[in-house]
Amino acid sequence: MQFGYGLNYLIDIENAVIVDVEATPARTYDEVAATKTMIDRTERCFDLKPKRLAADTAYGTGKFLGWLVKEKRITPHIPVWEKSDRGDGIFSRADFIWDKRHGHYICPNGKPLRTSGTVHDGRTLLYRASKRDCDVCPLRSRCCTRDAARKIPRDLHEDARDVARRKMKTKAFARSRDERKRVEMRFAHFKTHHGFERLRLRGLSGARDEFHLAAIVQNLKTMALRLVWPPPDPAVA
Ligand code: SF4
Structure with a gap:
């Protein structure tokens, strides 16, 4: 978040390049929606679509994961937003087994829990x-x-949340999380490293313009650094 507005980047984390930018009001709902906008726009404009998306727990909702997994076929490397864990000794949802074949849960006493279908x-x-x-x-x-x-x-969208839960146990997920944190650190120093202490332009459209300029500067800086220190060759790393 910057200056009361949400600064949202879509970043190619392998190369630390900002691929898209979206300014939003600083609300989680808008920031998650911005990610959809950026992924769709990047596909439309550059014919680029990520195989995996790394993000934090705010993006681990059923709605977003359902869109990502089922509609976009992108692998989520996103921690699932869990609200049902309990620390009081009472069975939580994780203690109930989902029986996919019959479409119902089995409780710890082996009994079924069924739905009427009402949403x-x-x-x-x-x-x-x-x-x-x-x-x-x-x-x-x-x-x-x-x-x-x-x-x-x-x-x-619990099935999409289950896909994300399974990914959370993989080495690839841990690698994505580390890469994401490393890259985010680089972009977290807007104010200190770039003197970007306040917005000069007004409103959301002003924030959008300034965030795009900042992203251009950051990408140019990344490219200049790459000329001096090329990334290690993965074949010999
Ligand atoms: S039958 Fe199953 S759902 Fe009911 S109280 Fe026992 S463990 Fe819980």
Whole structure:
């Protein structure tokens, strides 16, 4: 974030080159939407599409991951935004197994949780256990603390979130995370290294112009550095 506006870069992290820039109001919702805009624009203008996208947890929502995985076929190297983890000894969603074949969850007592198919808040299905099962369950004190029967929410894009969860356990994910942090550090010094202490132009369109100029300067600097210190040859690294 810079000066009350969100500065969003799409960066080729292998080469530390800024591929696209988008200024937004400084809200997570707008910043995530800006990433979609930049990915689509880069594909349209340069015929460039990343194979993987590394980003932080703010981008690990079902909606964004669903778009990335199912629509764009881009591998997410993004930590999943988890809201269901619990630290109070009560079973969390991770303790319930998703039975893909039957399309329902299996609880720690081996009973199914099914959905009526009603979508809540435009993005969530609720899977409910049977009250009959929960009433006589020996694990009830660790599961249903308030409700008559346990229910588990499932994002409409949970399968895309599962793809991202699986990627989080890979070495490729760890490498992307390290690369992203290294590159982000380089771009985090706007104010200190570039004297970019305040915006001269007004409004969102002014911020957009200034952010583009800053990105051009940063890319020129990267290219100049590359002339002096070419990147190591991966074949001999
Ligand atoms: S309380 Fe219900 S949902 Fe929870 S483990 Fe027992 S049967 Fe399964």
